[in-house]
Amino acid sequence: MEHTKHIWRAVILLLAFAVLAVIGRHFLVPETFGEHGFYRYASLAEFMSKPLVHGGAESCTPCHQEIASAKQTGKHASVSCEVCHAPLAVHASGEEKIADMPVDRSVRLCSTCHLRLIARPETMPQIDLHEHLELERSEPVPDMVCGLCHPPHAPQVE
Amino acid sequence: MNQPADDNHLEREAQGQLTRRSLLRRAAAGLSGVAVVILTGEEAYVWGSAFQEAPQGAPAPVSYDPTKHHYVYLVDIDKCIGCGSCVRACERENQVPSGYFRTWIERYHISRTGNEVIDSPNGGRDGFEALVTGELVTKSFFVPKLCNHCSLTPCVQLCPVGASYRTPDNLILVDEQRCIGCSYCVQACPYGSRFIHPETHTASKCTLCYHRITKGLLTACIQACPRGVRKLGDTVKADDEVSEIIATRHVHVLKPELLTDPNCYYLGLSHEVR
Numbered sequence: 111m112e113h114t115k116h117i118w119r120a121v122i123l124l125l126a127f128a129v130l131a132v133i134g135r136h137f138l139v140p141e142t143f144g145e146h147g148f149y150r151y152a153s154l155a156e157f158m159s160k161p162l163v164h165g166g167a168e169s170c171t172p173c174h175q176e177i178a179s180a181k182q183t184g185k186h187a188s189v190s191c192e193v194c195h196a197p198l199a200v201h202a203s204g205e206e207k208i209a210d211m212p213v214d215r216s217v218r219l220c221s222t223c224h225l226r227l228i229a230r231p232e233t234m235p236q237i238d239l240h241e242h243l244e245l246e247r248s249e250p251v252p253d254m255v256c257g258l259c260h261p262p263h264a265p266q267v268e
Numbered sequence: 269m270n271q272p273a274d275d276n277h278l279e280r281e282a283q284g285q286l287t288r289r290s291l292l293r294r295a296a297a298g299l300s301g302v303a304v305v306i307l308t309g310e311e312a313y314v315w316g317s318a319f320q321e322a323p324q325g326a327p328a329p330v331s332y333d334p335t336k337h338h339y340v341y342l343v344d345i346d347k348c349i350g351c352g353s354c355v356r357a358c359e360r361e362n363q364v365p366s367g368y369f370r371t372w373i374e375r376y377h378i379s380r381t382g383n384e385v386i387d388s389p390n391g392g393r394d395g396f397e398a399l400v401t402g403e404l405v406t407k408s409f410f411v412p413k414l415c416n417h418c419s420l421t422p423c424v425q426l427c428p429v430g431a432s433y434r435t436p437d438n439l440i441l442v443d444e445q446r447c448i449g450c451s452y453c454v455q456a457c458p459y460g461s462r463f464i465h466p467e468t469h470t471a472s473k474c475t476l477c478y479h480r481i482t483k484g485l486l487t488a489c490i491q492a493c494p495r496g497v498r499k500l501g502d503t504v505k506a507d508d509e510v511s512e513i514i515a516t517r518h519v520h521v522l523k524p525e526l527l528t529d530p531n532c533y534y535l536g537l538s539h540e541v542r
Contacts, residue, residue, distance in 0.1 A: 147434065148430045148433065149431070150430070150445065150446060153433075153443040153446070154435060154441070157441060157475055158332070158483075162485070163360055164357060164480075188496065192357070192491075193494060197361070222351045223395075225398070227396055229375050229408040229409055230349050230350065231346060234349045234495075
C-alpha cells in the first residue's frame with residue numbers, strides 16, 4: 111500500500127507519546143499519591159512521626175511524686191505542670207534530665223489567669239492587683255509577690 | 269486550481285480510498301482512543317501499585333488506623349478565661365513562628381447599643397489586660413479559635429497540587445512537600461486559620477497535633493487548658509463525651525451560612541462571633 115509509511119509514522123509517534131507519558135508520570139507523581147484520595151498518603155506518616163514536645167502531667171509524676179500528689183489536693187489540680195513551667199522536651203529526654211526546668215515566679219505568671227477581666231467567667235477567682243495588694247493606682251506592682259502568700263502548687267483558696 | 273483537486277479528493281473518499289484528509293480524521297480518532305487507554309491504563313497502574321507499596325518516610329504507628337477514627341472538636345466558651353495557655357502550648361509543640369497562630373483567642377466586648385469591640389493582642393498568647401471601651405459593656409467573653417477542619421472546605425477544593433487534603437480520620441492537613449506556597453488556601457479559608465510559614469514558605473495550619481492524637485495523647489492546646497474548655501472527640505468511639513454533647517446540647521458552629529460544615533463545635537456561642 112502506498113500509505114503504509116504514513117500509518118507507521120503515526121503509530122511510532124503514538125508509541126513515543128505513550129512511553130513519554132509513562133516515564134513522565136513515573137517521575138512526576140509521587141509515591142502513595144492517590145492511595146486514599148488526591149494527596150500523598152505518606153504525608154500522614156510524616157505528621158505522625160513529628161517529635162513530642164509536651165509530655166503531659168503523667169510524665170512529671172515519676173520523678174516529682176511529692177509535688178504531683180500535693181498538687182492533686184489543691185486548686186491547681188487541673189493545671190498541667192507544663193503550663194507554668196516549660197514543656198518536658200526542654201527538661202528531660204527519656205528518663206535523663208537534660209536541663210533545668212525554668213521556674214517563673216513573676217506576677218505575670220499568675221495574672222494571666224487571675225487578673226480581673228470582665229470577659230472572664232465569674233466562677234474564676236480573679237483579683238485586681240492594686241486592690242489586692244492595697245497599692246495606689248500609680249504604684250507599680252512588685253514582681254514575684256504572689257508566691258509570698260500563695261504556694262503555687264497547691265493553693266487553698268476559701 | 270484548488271477546485272478540481274478538492275473534487276478529486278471527494279471522489280476518492282466516496283470510493284472508500286484513503287486520502288490525506290480521511291487519514292488525518294482516522295488518526296485523530298485513533299489517537300484519542302489510544303490516549304484514553306494509555307491514561308486510564310496508567311492511572312490504574314499508579315493507583316494499584318500505591319496500595320501495595322509501603323508509604324515512604326517514617327513508618328506510621330502500626331496500631332493506628334486512620335480509617336477507624338473520626339475526630340471532632342468542642343470549645344466551651346463559657347469556661348474560657350483567656351489565659352492563653354493553649355496558644356503558648358501550641359506554639360511550643362508545633363514550633364509556630366512568632367506572630368503567627370494555629371490557634372488564638374479573641375475577646376469580645378459588646379454593649380447594649382450593639383457596639384462590638386473585639387481584640388486579640390498577640391493572638392491572646394500573653395493573656396489579656398483590662399480594656400476600657402468607653403461604653404457600658406453588657407456582655408463580654410473569650411472565643412478560642414483554630415482550624416475548623418471543615419467537611420466541605422474550600423481550602424482542599426482549590427489546592428492546585430493536592431497539598432491540602434482531608435485525612436480518613438476527618439482532619440485537614442497540608443503536605444509540606446507538595447505545597448508550592450501559592451496561598452490560595454490562605455485566602456480561601458473563611459476562618460483565617462492558615463498562614464504561609466515565613467521559613468518554609470508553605471501553607472501552615474492546625475494539625476490537631478496529629479503526632480499526638482495518633483499516639484492516643486491529647487492535643488497540646490487541650491492538655492494545656494486549665495479549665496477544660498477544649499475537648500477532642502472521636503465519633504467512632506462508643507460513649508464519646510464530645511459526641512454526647514453534640515447530640516444533646518445546643519452546640520453551634522462558626523459561619524454556618526458558608527456551608528463549610530465545620531467539625532469544630534462551640535458551646536455557648538453568641539451570635540456576634542464571626
